Amino acid sequence: MKDTIETLTTTAKYLELFRTNREQIGDGDPDFVKDLREQGIRSFEKTGFPARKAELYKHTHLEPVFDGEFSFDFSPRKIAFDDNDLFLCDVPMLDAHVLTVLNGVFHHPGKSALHELDNGIIVGGLREAIRRYPDLVSAHLGKIAPLDKEAFVSLNTAFAQDGIFLYVPEGVQMDKPVQIIHLLLSDKNQMVHHRNLFVLEKNTTAQVIICDHTLSPHMFLTNSVSEVSVGEHADLDLLRLQNEHNNSCQVTNTWIRQERASHCQHGNITLHGSMVRNNLHVKMEGEGASSRELGLFLIDKLQHVDSYTVIEHASPNCTSDQHYKGVLDDASTGAFHGRIHVHPNAQKTEAFQANNNILLTDTARMNTKPQLEIYADDVKCSHGATVGQLDEDALFYLQSRGISRDESRLMLMDAFAQDVLSKIKQPSLRDRITDLVGKRLRGELSRCNNCAMHCDEE
Amino acid sequence: MLDIKDLRVKIEDKEILKGINLSVRAGEVHAIMGPNGSGKSTLASALAGRNYFDITHGKILYEGKDLTELTPEDRARAGIFLGFQYPVEIPGVSMVNFLRAAINSKREYRGEKPLPAGDFLKLMREKKKVVEINSDLTNRSVNEGFSGGEKKKNEIFQMALLEPKLAILDETDSGLDIDALRIVANGVNKLRSPENATIVITHYQRLLDYIVPDFVHVLYKGRIVKSGDKKLAKELEEHGYDWIKQEVDLKA
Numbered sequence: 001m002k003d004t005i006e007t008l009t010t011t012a013k014y015l016e017l018f019r020t021n022r023e024q025i026g027d028g029d030p031d032f033v034k035d036l037r038e039q040g041i042r043s044f045e046k047t048g049f050p051a052r053k054a055e056l057y058k059h060t061h062l063e064p065v066f067d068g069e070f071s072f073d074f075s076p077r078k079i080a081f082d083d084n085d086l087f088l089c090d091v092p093m094l095d096a097h098v099l100t101v102l103n104g105v106f107h108h109p110g111k112s113a114l115h116e117l118d119n120g121i122i123v124g125g126l127r128e129a130i131r132r133y134p135d136l137v138s139a140h141l142g143k144i145a146p147l148d149k150e151a152f153v154s155l156n157t158a159f160a161q162d163g164i165f166l167y168v169p170e171g172v173q174m175d176k177p178v179q180i181i182h183l184l185l186s187d188k189n190q191m192v193h194h195r196n197l198f199v200l201e202k203n204t205t206a207q208v209i210i211c212d213h214t215l216s217p218h219m220f221l222t223n224s225v226s227e228v229s230v231g232e233h234a235d236l237d238l239l240r241l242q243n244e245h246n247n248s249c250q251v252t253n254t255w256i257r258q259e260r261a262s263h264c265q266h267g268n269i270t271l272h273g274s275m276v277r278n279n280l281h282v283k284m285e286g287e288g289a290s291s292r293e294l295g296l297f298l299i300d301k302l303q304h305v306d307s308y309t310v311i312e313h314a315s316p317n318c319t320s321d322q323h324y325k326g327v328l329d330d331a332s333t334g335a336f337h338g339r340i341h342v343h344p345n346a347q348k349t350e351a352f353q354a355n356n357n358i359l360l361t362d363t364a365r366m367n368t369k370p371q372l373e374i375y376a377d378d379v380k381c382s383h384g385a386t387v388g389q390l391d392e393d394a395l396f397y398l399q400s401r402g403i404s405r406d407e408s409r410l411m412l413m414d415a416f417a418q419d420v421l422s423k424i425k426q427p428s429l430r431d432r433i434t435d436l437v438g439k440r441l442r443g444e445l446s447r448c449n450n451c452a453m454h455c456d457e458e
Numbered sequence: 459m460l461d462i463k464d465l466r467v468k469i470e471d472k473e474i475l476k477g478i479n480l481s482v483r484a485g486e487v488h489a490i491m492g493p494n495g496s497g498k499s500t501l502a503s504a505l506a507g508r509n510y511f512d513i514t515h516g517k518i519l520y521e522g523k524d525l526t527e528l529t530p531e532d533r534a535r536a537g538i539f540l541g542f543q544y545p546v547e548i549p550g551v552s553m554v555n556f557l558r559a560a561i562n563s564k565r566e567y568r569g570e571k572p573l574p575a576g577d578f579l580k581l582m583r584e585k586k587k588v589v590e591i592n593s594d595l596t597n598r599s600v601n602e603g604f605s606g607g608e609k610k611k612n613e614i615f616q617m618a619l620l621e622p623k624l625a626i627l628d629e630t631d632s633g634l635d636i637d638a639l640r641i642v643a644n645g646v647n648k649l650r651s652p653e654n655a656t657i658v659i660t661h662y663q664r665l666l667d668y669i670v671p672d673f674v675h676v677l678y679k680g681r682i683v684k685s686g687d688k689k690l691a692k693e694l695e696e697h698g699y700d701w702i703k704q705e706v707d708l709k710a
Contacts, residue, residue: 391546391548393546394546394548394551396508396530396546397542397545397546397548397600398548398551398556398559398560399507399529399530399531399534400506400507400508400530400531400533400534400539400540400542401534401556401559401560401563401616401620402531402534402535402560402563402564402567402620403531403556403559403560403563404531404563405529405531407559407563408531411548411551411555411556411559412548412550412551414550414551415548415549415550415551415599416550418550419549419550
């Protein structure tokens, strides 16, 4: 038996995993979700995992990771998790709707799996939303992130158990942010596929913060998909803070669709995590939409962070402004591949992209690839990428005033990060993240320093 | 206070300083003048610890200690201050954080506690008056977007805050209009005391009308070829450097 398994390719192993557990995976799903799963697995069968030479994954080869030994829950599993072991996220919002997702499943002990707030906002578990609001969910689920373009989205569609659903009805301005805390906690190496769906109707505003954490030292592999629909004149501020331990691998796929005159700011801050691949796809479908994409990673040791972004201008008069930055220490490695795609009809597009990186050692490596594909003729686009060291003149200036070289380096790195951090809109969140980044740069941030569980074995 | 003995400095294969000898005592102001490319800024860098060159020979003794053994930050903490010819713009590093870090580094070196925030702000207000800085620095990054005059005032402002024993002012007059020059020079004069010393590096005699030196040295081709009192500066103003160049080149 074992021999036959070992001869299977990784792709075949996942196909096999799905087929032998199909009933259990889709248990309780309505037909449209069952259909999505089948479509997902069929697409995955066609594409398989990205090959080693695949252009879009050439700096991050994920197949061997997925080939590792991970347990996977085909339905929500009870985990000994004492809520008294209170988890305090590093980004405690003063006042937010806090939603915890434990190993890919909405964790709501003693509370309802889905909340309907007074003003019509629906927020809670996606699984429950599928059951109670099938029409609302089916209008978007699997429609924003195409099932047949990205192997990890296909795979997630086949396997995902749960995640967070947020619905903001027309004209509603959310008074508090939604904070989603993705927790990983297991007694063995664990794989998790979770799925989020955020739908903002016309004339709405919302702020969503996603924090990714690990609570036990086991190896984790997460494949996350978030589908986001931003309606006409809606404004979404979405920030993700990745702070899993350095024995975990994370693939995130965020697909954002924007309608006319909408605005979306997406931020992605990566502090810890062994291997992180973030795929971001923003499609501005409606005229006059605007978006801003922020990225910052601070990595060391053998960490690896790879950002692949596609900003699609599919209508006229849209603007995008992207700024990704990275600081790499020790033997860490990073990659950035940023595509800006301007459709033939998307006249008066304004698209800006910058990617700046600092290598602190000779052994750190960064690959950056800006890519413009412009099919309209009346556009303003620019991009720039740099990989460099800290400015020696600036360092000497600081040192000449008595500031130690180490402290001077920290000040310059802080300043480098500030460029991105200063654009976080909400002041208290900006301060908190700035503080975290400062701690990370000083090496003071053990990922779990606010967690009562102290499972960190580093 | 400072004894430079036969200092020779090479950048790659080129010898820039070819045996500098200079003694500076507390309370003195020395002016170092000389044409472009004579090695003035290299001398300033050697004192402050910028290490883009090799010191091949000689010694720099500061209060009896060999300066070349110290990092730039330790030299600063020990009381050496370099006023930059081209102050560096550092976007994202706020003036306030920068100054606080500088002051507290020095205090830590002396075994003192960090300055409380209130006292620090009071000190800033007080020292800003030395060079007539009226603007609020709190929301600005180090030298970013400062005009030429503001940058130089900012250097002297930092000097006022850090109270060095030995200040080296590298072309502090360059790029200043006459009003700014007066303000900067007045600032330097206010900070003069019998306990500290100043080395003023300049092209022009003009600055020395305001900061009156005790000694004037002419640096040419990596050597101090002439020393004198303030009258030497006047002579240079009238006749330029050519007569000195000729004198030196003839001997060679």
